[in-house]
Amino acid sequence: MSRRPLGPREVQQLVLDTEPWLSCDDCFALIDEYVERLLDGTWTTLDSMSAHLRGCPACAEEAATLVVLAAEDSGQDPGPAVTLIGR
Numbered sequence: 001m002s003r004r005p006l007g008p009r010e011v012q013q014l015v016l017d018t019e020p021w022l023s024c025d026d027c028f029a030l031i032d033e034y035v036e037r038l039l040d041g042t043w044t045t046l047d048s049m050s051a052h053l054r055g056c057p058a059c060a061e062e063a064a065t066l067v068v069l070a071a072e073d074s075g076q077d078p079g080p081a082v083t084l085i086g087r
């Protein structure tokens with residue numbers, strides 16, 4: 001096996017543990033679908049989304065807020081979906 005040095009971007013990803021990388025803008029673009037699918041049980045895994053939510057408290061809080069609001073709208077219990085955020 002040959003080894004190559006890590007580039008600055010790769011090093012930053014390792015330090016932040018947010019690989020595969022997703023920006024907050026990317027996260028917000030996906031968050032409505034993410035919340036909807038958490039609630040209807042069709043969410044599987046999008047690693048970049050999960051990694052971002054684990055590493056970004058602001059987006060994780062936003063996701064939790066949206067889950068609770070959407071669950072109230074549809075008369076669901078938000079509890080199970082909230083525990084899935086970042087998984």
Ligand SMILES: [Zn+2]
Pocket residue numbers: 023024027052056058059060
């Ligand atoms: Zn974020």
